[in-house]
Amino acid sequence: MSTFIIRGGTVVHAASSERADVLVRDGRIIEVGTNLNGTAAIEIDASGCLVGPAFVDLHAHLREPGNEAAETIESGARAGAVGGYGAVVAMPNTTPTIDSAAVVGYVYERARHAVIDVAVAGAITIGREGKNLAPMAEMAALGVRLFTDDGNGVQHGGVMRRALRYSSALGVRLAQHCEMDDLAGSGVMNDGPLAARLGLAGRSALAEEIMVMRDIEFVRASGGRLHFLHLSTRRSVELVAAAKADGLDVTCEVAPHHFTLSEDRCASFDPVFKVHPPLRSMADVEGLRLAVARGDIDAVATDHAPHTPESKDGTFDDAPPGMLGLETAAALTWDAVNGDAHAFFNVLSRGPARVAQLRAGELGVRRVAHGGDVAPGEDASLVIFDPSDSWTVDRHALQSRAINTPFHDMVVTGRVRGTFVGEPVWLNGEFR
């Protein structure tokens, strides 16, 4: 392990910040202060940059096993490192589904050589079919802390209620993809006047909000911990905030595409803008931005969803839903928090780390703890973020195997200079 010193950045703590150097030795922060003496250390210049805990993504589809043409754990982890992530939670909608200890073990094995820490979410039900509970305790014993049928919501109320009750004894959290299939129907974009004009079938906001309402009441009635994935409407976020105020153990995330892009993009019929839940109205986009800036949400999560070019090449109706997110999330979040560095690290690192319950030394989180303070004694999960660097997103310049970013050609401000998972992983445009 190496010794390095990050000089001259603004170190962002949970409630304060300071201009300071950070000395790291053997994966641990040794000292934080001005003009540190760092002889024999690798010097890293962070002037003009923010230094905080590396980001944690609660929601990444790494596609392995089963769809390695779109992404692998290795390529997805590289995308995460470039995006400033020290850890990502891999979603279980793979082939086969991550619904058993055996598949969890396989993914951890594949993740051992990834450049950043990869945690795994297990499925709530076998095959994500929404019928029979998956062996959550067996997976939890391997370190799985988050369970979800993401891609599908658990439709059947009885099954979801049972899953919440069962999991409440395991110290884990369930995560729900909120969309009622019977209301979302075969919809491909936000339901409303624009969908009607374009002749595209709509997925209504109600399909999401009604499941949010339902599941909040399940937690109220039966206990359990629940995380709401990729909330896309203002009303959904309000519902979760009200449930929190009632003292329920619920958390939620929003995705950068939902607080950056509105449904208007679908007018191009370009399938790169197809995602579930769909891009919503401008009013929802504004509502979500406000929620991110005010800290009404626990996490910004990418819902990074790589798809091969050929699968996104057909019609809007036929294309699979989902878009890339890991390499653009930080800049887009920076734009939403209006320069509030504390809010920035809260939603990208500290909040999601709490939800994910990442612990050092557990399987899948092999190196360091994430989302902690930048202080002596803490693990060196760190990111250097340059808030003033403007750059143009180029889908062909991404680490991801896929190119389906909806932000191609967009000029964004804020770029990750360095990502550290115990030691430098990505630094000044190069992998170490």
Next chain:
Amino acid sequence: MRKSIRGGDLITLADVSRDAIVEVLDVAESFVEVNQRSIKKVPTLKGRVVASLFYEESTRTRLSFETAAKRLSADVLSLAVASSSVKKGESLRDTISTITALGIDAVVMRHMASGAPWQVSRVVPSIRVINAGDGQHQHPTQGLLDAFTIRQVLAERAGSRGSETGSELFHGLRILIVGDIRHSRVARSDIAAYLALGAVVTVCAPPTLLPADVSSWGVELSTDFEAALAQADVVGLLRLQVERGSGAFVPSLREFTSLYGLTAERERLLQPHALVMHPGPMNRGVEIDSSVADGSHAVIERQVSNGVPVRMAVLYLTVAGGEGDMS
């Protein structure tokens, strides 16, 4: 708004200006005369290749387009999708690339997915794309031929040629569109064309068959079908697309007919001069009674025969850019 479709694609009427529509109608009028000759052919598109690519079966639109292309002396390359490599899983992109490699100038395309023609124009921007109906989105040539038919009939009654009237016959014209507007690409194109030309458009349908927020389209919404019929100068009926599940949006076809069908009894409410239109294929006895379809108000056969000159005009303007020998 596009001032003309010359040299461009025709995918939607939503962005086409009044002048551009009038231009198509005027050109179509000159092609009507060609269709009445004994030798119904002009050399306008000689040497050009028009591919017709129908992912969704359609007898009348396909025949109409192919007839139009042939009367303009274009070579027509007709891809039978149902028995082609598409059936073997070839993507839209690859199919387009393949037929492009054969050297085509234009593709006339029908697809079950809204927006599919845009996909094609993105892949092969050098080829003209003419939308022959995409999903529930647009059917622009139907909108144009419906507008052409209205102008033709009204001009005849006024003893003039349509091209002498521009769009003036549409100013204040009350057009009622009835039925399954939600799932209808014809309704979307008709409404765009009629509004651009200056007509007053009213829609009437069960609430479940109305698109979300249809009033934002610039149309009036009527809940009283019979009152709306009595005021209409033109009544446009739509096919209830039972085969696409539209039946589930009403309790029964019988109930739909009893509330929104143009029955022989309701026909009596029409003003004497009112026109009844239908894009076909009709569900006789559902949205329209047989006697009405074959009655004195109906101009449904004219719609069909006007399909050819209107599509000739569209091909002439888009593919030849409005240049070349029209006679």
